[in-house]
Structure formats: structure tokens, C-alpha cells
Amino acid sequence: MSQATTYRTCPRSGLQFEANAEKLMVANAVTAVVFLLLGGILAIGVVLTRWPAIHWLEASTFYQVLTAHGIDMLIFWIIFFEIAVLYFCSSTLLRCRLATPRLAWLAFALMLIGAVTNNIAVYQGASSVMMTSYVPMMAAPSFYLGLILFAVGALIACFVFLGTLVVAKRDKTYQGSVPLVTFGAITACIIAVFTIASGAIILIPTYLLSVGLIDRVDPLVYRTIWWAFGHSSQQINVAAHLSIWYAVAAIAFGAKPMSE
Structure with a gap:
């Protein structure tokens, strides 16, 4: 594919987007917003139930809604959006192609299938274990599998981002150090790898427990390792937000950091 058909230059910002x-x-940003919207709608049920004058939902339904709300807002929305930020901060800001786009689409498919599978498990009513899902409370196997x-x-997706940094470095699409916004995204990615690894370390044996193996x-x-996942996922959000603030200031106002 030729360079002209692969890249698009934004007429407003001048940024170059690889197809x-x-x-x-x-795809990742829109999916993130969908889960944010879903989590926000579920939050209405939580608030109206905690409001003594209304007390809308029964206890079983309340914890079902609260479980879905917590996971959608604190895991799926945040990480889907962070992946979109990682691709922007690598391919767009460094003006290079995305490394292994097929793997990136596979990553998106796995994330989407997992998120939907988890939500279905919660809505089926047998997985109202809250976002933390502390053992010995057990959810359906599909909850953990999702x-x-x-x-x-x-x-x-994180490794696709890191691979894109390698592509940019190899192709010499930038000089000196990476932009500050990209550096912030690298920080978010490092935290994300630790976060995801922590989740896998404890969720895989919990899944095996749920299927009786x-x-x-x-x-x-479980609690110790889970919170290595839970707390760190919020720090992904912090690092990504700081990167976005710098990006918005630079794109909208032409601001430049005093030091890279």
C-alpha cells in the first residue's frame, strides 16, 4: 500500500494518522465510551437504591447492578480508552505505522469478547460478587474467563504499542527523546503490564477453582494480589490523563513544555 493511501493528515491539527x-x-475509544455510558446508567440504579426515600432495587438486583457498574467503570472503560491513547501517542505523535495491526485487532477482539462475556455473566444473576470478587464468594466461570x-x-495491545515505538525508532521518525506526551503513555503502558499481570496471576487460579480443577x-x-491489579488500574488512568492534558494543551493552544 502506498504512503498516500495509508496516511491521512488532519486539516485542523496537522497530525498524521496512519489508517x-x-x-x-x-474502535477502542468508542467501545470505551459505550462502557462508560453503560456504567453511568447502572450508577443511576445504585444511587436511587442508596437513596432511602426511593430504595429502588431489591438487594439481589442492587448487587448485580453494582458489580456491573464497578467493572464497567473501573476496568473496561479505563483500559479500552487507554489503548486508544497508546496508539495515538505512538503511531500519530511519532508519525509512523502501527506495528502488527493484525495483532492489534486480535487484541481488540479479545478485549471486547472478554468484556461482553463478563457482563453477560453478571446479568445472568449468578455473579453478583462485586468488582473485587473476593473468594470464597464464587461467580460463574464465564465471569472470570471474560x-x-x-x-x-x-x-x-500494550506490546503492539511498544512495538510501534521500536518501529518509530528504527525508521527515525523523530529526533532526540520521545515527546513528553508519548513518555507519559509509556509510563501508563508499564503500569498496565504490571496491572494486567497481577490480574492474570490471581484470576487464572480463581477460574480454575470455579470449574472445580x-x-x-x-x-x-487473593486480596493482596487482586489489589495490585485494582489500585494499579487507577494509576494507568492517572498517567494516561496527564498525557492527554499535555496533548490537549499542545494541540489546542500550541503550548510547549518548558523541558522534555
Whole structure:
């Protein structure tokens, strides 16, 4: 494919978008907003139930809604959007092609299938274990399987981002250090890899427990490792947000950092 048909220059910002990267940015960002919207709608049910004058939902339904709300808002929305940010901060800001777009689409598919599978498990009513899903409370196997698929997809996407940095460095599409916005995205990616690995370490044995292949997961070990996943996922959000703030200031106002 020729350079002219692969890249598009935004007439307003002057930024150069590679076709595969742009499609993946849109897919991940739109999916993120859908889960944000879904989580926000579920939040209405949570608020109206906690409001004593209304107390809308029954206890079983309340915890079902609260579980879906927590996962959609604190995991799926954040990480889908972060992947879109990673692709923007690598391919677009460094003006290079996206490394392995097929793997990037595979990552998106795994994340989407995992997120939908997890939500279905919650809405079926047997997985109202809250976002933390502490053992010995057990959800349906598909609840954990969905999270594992999502984590694998997100991990692949992180490595696609890192591979894109290698492409940019090899093709010499920038000089000196990477832009500050890209540096922030690299920070978010490093945190994301740790976060996803922590989730996999504890969710895989929990899935095996749910299907009866192992007898026990230690509750204290579960909580310790799960919160390495839970807290770190919020730090992904912080690093990505800081990157976006710098990007918005630069694109909208032409601002430049005093030091890279």
C-alpha cells in the first residue's frame, strides 16, 4: 500500500494518522465510551437504591447492578480508552505505522469478547460478587474467563504499542527523546503490564477453582494480589490523563513544555 493511501493528515491539527492506527483508535475509544455510558446508567440504579426515600432495587438486583457498574467503570472503560491513547501517542505523535495491526485487532477482539462475556455473566444473576470478587464468594466461570480474555487482549495491545515505538525508532521518525506526551503513555503502558499481570496471576487460579480443577484459593493471597491489579488500574488512568492534558494543551493552544 502506498504512503498516500495509508496516511491521512488532519486539516485542523496537522497530525498524521496512519489508517490502521486510526481505525483502532476509533474502535477502542468508542467501545470505551459505550462502557462508560453503560456504567453511568447502572450508577443511576445504585444511587436511587442508596437513596432511602426511593430504595429502588431489591438487594439481589442492587448487587448485580453494582458489580456491573464497578467493572464497567473501573476496568473496561479505563483500559479500552487507554489503548486508544497508546496508539495515538505512538503511531500519530511519532508519525509512523502501527506495528502488527493484525495483532492489534486480535487484541481488540479479545478485549471486547472478554468484556461482553463478563457482563453477560453478571446479568445472568449468578455473579453478583462485586468488582473485587473476593473468594470464597464464587461467580460463574464465564465471569472470570471474560476478565482473563480481556486481560490477554489488553496485554497484547500494550506490546503492539511498544512495538510501534521500536518501529518509530528504527525508521527515525523523530529526533532526540520521545515527546513528553508519548513518555507519559509509556509510563501508563508499564503500569498496565504490571496491572494486567497481577490480574492474570490471581484470576487464572480463581477460574480454575470455579470449574472445580483446584480446591482452594487463599483469601488473603487473593486480596493482596487482586489489589495490585485494582489500585494499579487507577494509576494507568492517572498517567494516561496527564498525557492527554499535555496533548490537549499542545494541540489546542500550541503550548510547549518548558523541558522534555
